[in-house]
Amino acid sequence: GAVVSQHPSWVICKSGTSVKIECRSLDFQATTMFWYRQFPKQSLMLMATSNEGSKATYEQGVEKDKFLINHASLTLSTLTVTSAHPEDSSFYICSARSGGHQPQHFGDGTRLSIL
């Protein structure tokens, strides 16, 4: 149980395009979803927290207009990197939790490469 599916796993696109990453909880309802960014050989950096039906809460230093997060249902959250540039290239990971004292369960991540 507690499976989180993240899609796509790898995307390469040209500079200036927008990229959408999906995060789905397959067998539970995710009241809260999280988006992280991870640079090579570094730890996970929390970008934002989203609760279903509410606006996402962004961490300090994260541009909300660059990284659009939508959590429209209890099983789906999306991260859209708008007008992506090479410096946005990174590994993005989502996680989800069902509520109460349940731990976060992670997706497999998305490797984003902007040319």
Place this chain on the structure above:
Amino acid sequence: AQTVTQSQPEMSVQEAETVTLSCTYDTSESDYYLFWYKQPPSRQMILVIRQEAYKQQNATENRFSVNFQKAAKSFSLKISDSQLGDAAMYFCAFSENSGGSNYKLTFGKGTLLTVNP
């Protein structure tokens, strides 16, 4: 704000031996959770073990156990009978036990564990 410190960037262990990974944290909260996550080369984040701060008994999951010292704010992970598949980056993480915090995780910088055959 909470901080999590992993003082060992890299560790190595012989197959079948035991290794301990260190983690310390700083918080003013009294009610919280501590976690160890494993990230193998596939980069998938896998929950290894979880400890609730109000429980004095150390958590155990098969070959994985923790030494939780609340007063010292220490949370080390012991891996017994190490296997080649244990090779990974290990992250220690902290979460307040508070709905207001959304149970956000604060991660340490990680310890890269190598298992030698």
